[in-house]
Amino acid sequence: MIAIHPSILSADFANLAAELARIPSADAVHVDVMDNHFVPNLTLGLPVVEAIRAATSLPLDVHLMIDDADRWAPAYAELGAESVTFHVEAAAHPGRIARQLRSHGARAAMAVKPNTPLEPHLELISELDMLLIMTVEPGFGGQSFMDEMLAKVAAARRASDDLGGRVAVQVDGGINRETILRAAEAGADTFVAGSAVYSAADPDAAISGLRQLLE
Numbered sequence: 001m002i003a004i005h006p007s008i009l010s011a012d013f014a015n016l017a018a019e020l021a022r023i024p025s026a027d028a029v030h031v032d033v034m035d036n037h038f039v040p041n042l043t044l045g046l047p048v049v050e051a052i053r054a055a056t057s058l059p060l061d062v063h064l065m066i067d068d069a070d071r072w073a074p075a076y077a078e079l080g081a082e083s084v085t086f087h088v089e090a091a092a093h094p095g096r097i098a099r100q101l102r103s104h105g106a107r108a109a110m111a112v113k114p115n116t117p118l119e120p121h122l123e124l125i126s127e128l129d130m131l132l133i134m135t136v137e138p139g140f141g142g143q144s145f146m147d148e149m150l151a152k153v154a155a156a157r158r159a160s161d162d163l164g165g166r167v168a169v170q171v172d173g174g175i176n177r178e179t180i181l182r183a184a185e186a187g188a189d190t191f192v193a194g195s196a197v198y199s200a201a202d203p204d205a206a207i208s209g210l211r212q213l214l215e
């Protein structure tokens, strides 16, 4: 199953409810939480994600780019996010976080930055519902896709296939009409797209366009 998750990092933050209404065919809304410590950018936190939860019926895919994931991640599941992604680099006990997320009814996902090797962390995969392979350095939208991450995407796909393919493989950063094809070929099935969706005159048509490329 292919899933397209538009990132609201590229949306108009002053009009979030209206921006959410422009992407009705999204499989989920990707919400980038940044703390200016784990990444050099600051976006939003629990109160705003709570407001986003109330403003849309689309599933929320919350991507935590914050320190101390152990402390904060469960709260995003509690407020009703369908999926919560923490970074392994920011987690003291990743397995425990994943179990807590699932106990709150959310999908548990773990992300790796471009310079973080995936293999040492694959022992956690059975605790996860999704692996996020960052295809840019996290922090900002509009960056170029890192082709050198495709090998990591393929490794994530193989690890998921060993579990019957039940763990989704997500890519985030620089996804557009060209790079989505390479990422899909390497084994990704869940695609975060920020500027490729929200820079389009019709963001929902941009989502359909990306989806059609993969059919």
Ligand SMILES: O=C(CO)[C@@H](O)[C@H](O)COP(=O)(O)O
Pocket: 007, 008, 009, 010, 030, 032, 063, 136, 137, 138, 139, 140, 141, 142, 143, 172, 173, 174, 175, 192, 193, 194, 195, 196
């Ligand atoms: O997590 C991030 C950036 O750190 C992303 O979710 C971006 O929002 C993706 O934006 P584009 O690269 O698609 O413009």
